[in-house]
Amino acid sequence: xxxxxxxxxxxxxxxxxxxxxxxxxxxxxxxxxxxxxxxxxxxxxxxxxxxxxxxxxxxxxxxxxxxxxxxxxxxxxxxxxxxxxxxxxxxxxxxxxxxxxxxxxxxxxxxxxxxxxxxxxxxxxxxxxxxxxxxxxxxxxxxxxxxxxxxxxxxxxxxxxxxxxxxxxxxxxxxxxxxxxxxxxxxxxxxxxxxxxxxxxxxxxxxxxxxxxxxxxxxxxxxxxxxxxxxxxxxxxxxxxxxxxxxxxxxxxxxxxxxxxxxxxxxxxxxxxxxxxxxxxxxxxxxxxxxxxxxxxxxxxxxxxxxxxxxxxxxxxxxxxxxxxxxxxxxxxxxxxxxxxxxxxxxxxxxxxxxxxxxxxxxx
Amino acid sequence: xxxxxxxxxxxxxxxxxxxxxxxxxxxxxxxxxxxxxxxxxxxxxxxxxxxxxxxxxxxxxxxxxxxxxxxxxxxxxxxxxxxxxxxxxxxxxxxxxxxxxxxxxxxxxxxxxxxxxxxxxxxxxxxxxxxxxxxxxxxxxxxxxxxxxxxxxxxxxxxxxxxxxxxxxxxxxxxxxxxxxxxxxxxxxxxxxxxxxxxxxxxxxxxxxxxxxxxxxxxxxxxxxxxxxxxxxxxxxxxxxxxxxxxxxxxxxxxxxxxxxxxxxxxxxxxxxxxxxxxxxxxxxxxxxxxxxxxxxxxxxxxxxxxxxxxxxxxxxxxxxxxxxxxxxxxxxxxxxxxxxxxxxxxxxxxxxxxxxxxxxxxx
DNA sequence: CTGAAAGCGCTAACAC
DNA sequence: GTGTTAGCGCTTTCAG
Numbered sequence: 001x002x003x004x005x006x007x008x009x010x011x012x013x014x015x016x017x018x019x020x021x022x023x024x025x026x027x028x029x030x031x032x033x034x035x036x037x038x039x040x041x042x043x044x045x046x047x048x049x050x051x052x053x054x055x056x057x058x059x060x061x062x063x064x065x066x067x068x069x070x071x072x073x074x075x076x077x078x079x080x081x082x083x084x085x086x087x088x089x090x091x092x093x094x095x096x097x098x099x100x101x102x103x104x105x106x107x108x109x110x111x112x113x114x115x116x117x118x119x120x121x122x123x124x125x126x127x128x129x130x131x132x133x134x135x136x137x138x139x140x141x142x143x144x145x146x147x148x149x150x151x152x153x154x155x156x157x158x159x160x161x162x163x164x165x166x167x168x169x170x171x172x173x174x175x176x177x178x179x180x181x182x183x184x185x186x187x188x189x190x191x192x193x194x195x196x197x198x199x200x201x202x203x204x205x206x207x208x209x210x211x212x213x214x215x216x217x218x219x220x221x222x223x224x225x226x227x228x229x230x231x232x233x234x235x236x237x238x239x240x241x242x243x244x245x246x247x248x249x250x251x252x253x254x255x256x257x258x259x260x261x262x263x264x265x266x267x268x269x270x271x272x273x274x275x276x277x278x279x280x281x282x283x284x285x286x287x288x289x290x291x292x293x294x295x296x297x298x299x300x301x302x303x304x305x306x307x308x309x310x311x312x313x314x315x316x317x318x319x320x321x322x323x324x325x326x327x328x329x330x331x332x333x334x335x336x337x338x339x340x341x342x343x344x345x346x347x348x349x350x351x352x353x354x355x356x357x358x359x360x361x362x363x364x
Numbered sequence: 365x366x367x368x369x370x371x372x373x374x375x376x377x378x379x380x381x382x383x384x385x386x387x388x389x390x391x392x393x394x395x396x397x398x399x400x401x402x403x404x405x406x407x408x409x410x411x412x413x414x415x416x417x418x419x420x421x422x423x424x425x426x427x428x429x430x431x432x433x434x435x436x437x438x439x440x441x442x443x444x445x446x447x448x449x450x451x452x453x454x455x456x457x458x459x460x461x462x463x464x465x466x467x468x469x470x471x472x473x474x475x476x477x478x479x480x481x482x483x484x485x486x487x488x489x490x491x492x493x494x495x496x497x498x499x500x501x502x503x504x505x506x507x508x509x510x511x512x513x514x515x516x517x518x519x520x521x522x523x524x525x526x527x528x529x530x531x532x533x534x535x536x537x538x539x540x541x542x543x544x545x546x547x548x549x550x551x552x553x554x555x556x557x558x559x560x561x562x563x564x565x566x567x568x569x570x571x572x573x574x575x576x577x578x579x580x581x582x583x584x585x586x587x588x589x590x591x592x593x594x595x596x597x598x599x600x601x602x603x604x605x606x607x608x609x610x611x612x613x614x615x616x617x618x619x620x621x622x623x624x625x626x627x628x629x630x631x632x633x634x635x636x637x638x639x640x641x642x643x644x645x646x647x648x649x650x651x652x653x654x655x656x657x658x659x660x661x662x663x664x665x666x667x668x669x670x671x672x673x674x675x676x677x678x679x680x681x682x683x684x685x686x687x688x689x690x691x692x693x694x695x696x697x698x699x700x701x702x703x704x705x706x707x708x709x710x711x712x713x714x715x716x717x718x719x720x721x722x723x724x725x726x727x728x
Numbered sequence: 729c730t731g732a733a734a735g736c737g738c739t740a741a742c743a744c
Numbered sequence: 745g746t747g748t749t750a751g752c753g754c755t756t757t758c759a760g
Contacts, residue, residue: 100466271662
C-alpha cells in the first residue's frame with residue numbers, strides 16, 4: 001500500500017514513482033501523444049498505487065474548460081416542472097461527461113444577474129437558463145459578449161440571439177379549450193400565474209413571459225375558432241403565491257355566471273383550485289372542471305385524474321444539453337428556436353356535459 | 365468604452381491600466397493587506413472599465429478551495445422530498461457564498477461512487493450526500509481519507525463517522541399509528557418502498573436504509589404500545605416503481621380482512637394507493653384511510669387533504685449546509701448525529717371510525 | 729518516444 | 745504601501 005501523504009498525490013508523484021517525467025506521466029494518463037504501451041502500463045500502475053486522481057481544477061485552468069455547465073433555474077424548482085427539467089439536464093450532462101452547477105433565483109432578476117455572473121466567473125463552459133420576465137436581459141446579452149454558449153429553456157426572450165428550447169404552449173392551450181368545448185363547456189375560466197406586484201387581477205399585466213403569452217394566445221385562438229365570446233370567458237392573473245391564488249380562485253368561482261371549466265397555467269394554480277374546490281365540497285370533474293398545464297405524478301394519481309396539457313420536459317432538458325454541448329464543441333452554430341409539441345392528456349377532471357348535461361353547474 | 369479584447373481581461377490587464385503591479389491590483393480587488401484607499405479606487409475603476417471579472421478557477425487553484433460543495437442525491441429527485449431538500453441546500457449555500465455541483469444517481473451504488481469521485485476530482489470543498497443502502501460504503505470512507513468534509517442527510521450510515529442530519533421517523537411513524545388508532549382503526553396496512561430486486565413482497569428485505577428501518581421500528585413500537593397484534597397488520601415491501609407499487613397496493617387491499625388504514629413510507633407509495641383507490645372508486649378518508657410520510661403541496665391541496673408525517677426538509681438542508689461549512693472553515697469538528705423532529709399533520713384522509721363506525725370498511 | 733520548460737490567472741511570501 | 749517573484753497542478757509546445 002502507498003504511504004499516505006498529507007495532501008493528495010499529484011502527477012509529479014506519479015511521475016517520480018514511475019521513474020518518468022511529468023510530461024510522460026501526463027501523456028500516459030491522458031492517453032494522447034506518442035507513448036510506448038509499456039510506459040503507459042508503468043505509469044498507470046504507479047498512479048493506482050498512489051491512489052492518484054487528476055486535479056480537475058488545474059486541468060481546467062490549463063485547458064481553459066471546466067467540463068461544467070451552469071444551470072440557472074429562475075423559478076422555484078420545487079415546481080413539478082422545474083425539478084423534472086433539472087433532473088433531465090443533470091442526467092444528460094452526466095452522460096456526456098459534464099457536471100452541473102445549479103442556481104435558483106426565485107424569479108428575482110437581480111439574483112438572476114448575479115447567479116449568471118458567478119457561474120461565468122466559475123468558468124462554466126456554457127449556460128442553460130430559464131429566463132425571467134422578458135423585459136430586461138442585458139445580463140443575458142453580457143453572457144453572449146463573454147462568448148459563453150447559452151441555451152434558453154422553457155421561455156423565449158426576443159431580442160436575444162440564442163438557441164431556445166421551448167414547448168408549443170399555444171397549441172397545447174388551444175387543444176385544452178377545444179377539448180373542454182367538445183365536452184360541452186361554454187363558460188371558461190382562465191387562471192394565469194404571472195410574476196409582478198399586483199396580487200391578482202383580471203387585468204392583463206404588462207410584462208409576461210413567453211410561455212404565458214403563448215398560453216393566452218392559444219386560449220384566445222381556441223375561443224375565437226369555437227365562437228366562445230368574451231363574456232363567456234373569465235380571466236384572472238395572479239402572482240404565484242398561496243394567498244393571491246386562493247383569492248383569485250374565489251373570484252373566479254364567485255361570479256354570477258361562474259365558469260364550468262377552469263384552465264390553470266401551472267401546477268400551483270391547479271393546486272389552488274383543488275384546495276378551494278375541496279373546501280367548498282365541489283367535486284372536480286363534476287361540479288367544476290379543470291385542465292392544467294404540466295403533467296405530474298399527482299395529477300395522474302388523483303381521483304379523478306386531472307386532464308393536463310403535458311409538456312415533454314425530459315426531452316426539453318436533454319435537447320437543451322445537446323444543443324449547448326454542440327455549441328461548446330464547435331462554437332458558431334446558428335441559433336435555433338426549437339419548439340417541442342405538447343400533448344393533451346384527457347383524464348377525468350373535465351365533466352362531460354354532453355352526455356350528462358345535468359352536471360352543468362348553473363349556480364353555486 | 366474599453367477595447368474589446370479577444371479573451372477576457374485578467375488581473376494583469378487591470379494592473380497595467382491602473383499603472384500598478386499585479387499584486388497591488390489583486391490586493392485592491394480582494395480588499396486585503398495594506399493598501400492605500402486611493403489605489404483601491406484607481407484599480408476598481410480600471411477593472412470596471414475593462415469589465416474585469418476574477419477567474420475563479422485560477423483563484424481556486426491558488427487558494428486550494430473552490431467555494432463549491434458537491435451534492436449527491438442518490439434517489440430520483442423528482443421525488444417531492446428531494447427537490448425541496450435540493451432547493452434548501454442550494455439556497456443555503458448561496459447565502460454563504462458557495463455554489464452547488466449537483467449529481468443524481470438513481471439509487472445506483474456504482475453511479476454514486478463515480479459521482480463522488482468526480483466531485484472530489486473537481487475539488488469541491490465538501491460533500492453532502494444522501495447515501496444509498498447502508499451495506500457498502502467504502503466510497504464514503506474514501507471521501508473521509510481524502511480529508512473532504514462530509515455531511516450525510518436523510519439517511520444514516522452506521523460505520524461512517526460523519527455528521528448526519530436526519531429526521532425522527534421513528535416517532536413520526538409511531539405518531540401516525542397512534543393517530544389512526546385514536547380514530548378507531550384496528551387493521552393497519554404498511555406499504556414500504558425499499559430498494560432491491562424482489563419486486564414486492566410481504567417479506568422484509570435484508571438491507572434497508574435507515575429511514576425505512578426507523579419507520580418500521582416506529583410502526584412496530586406504536587403497535588406494541590396500543591396492543592395491535594401482528595394479525596392486525598399487513599406489511600408490503602415494494603420497489604419504488606409503478607408496476608410493483610400497483611401490485612403491492614392490490615395485494616394489501618385484496619386480503620380477506622383488508623386494512624382500514626394504510627401507512628405509506630413515501631410519496632410514490634401514497635400516489636400508488638391513491639391511484640388504485642381511485643380506480644376502484646374507493647373514497648379516501650372514508651372507504652380507505654391513508655397516512656404518508658412527507659408532506660407536499662398536493663397532499664395539502666387534495667380533497668380530502670392527506671394526513672402526513674411532515675419532515676422539516678428545509679431545515680434539514682439548511683442545517684446540513686451549516687454543518688458542512690463549519691467543518692470546511694474549521695476542520696476537526698466532532699461528528700454529530702442531528703435528528704430533527706417530525707410532525708403529524710392531520711387532514712382528512714383518515715376516517716373517523718369512532719364518530720362514524722359505520723364507515724368501517726368491513727368488506728370490499 | 730520522452731524530457732525540459734513555459735505558462736494558464738491568481739495570490740501570498742518576502743522584499744523594499 | 746507597493747513591487748517582485750514563486751508556484752498551485754496540469755498540459756503542451758518544442759527539442760532531442
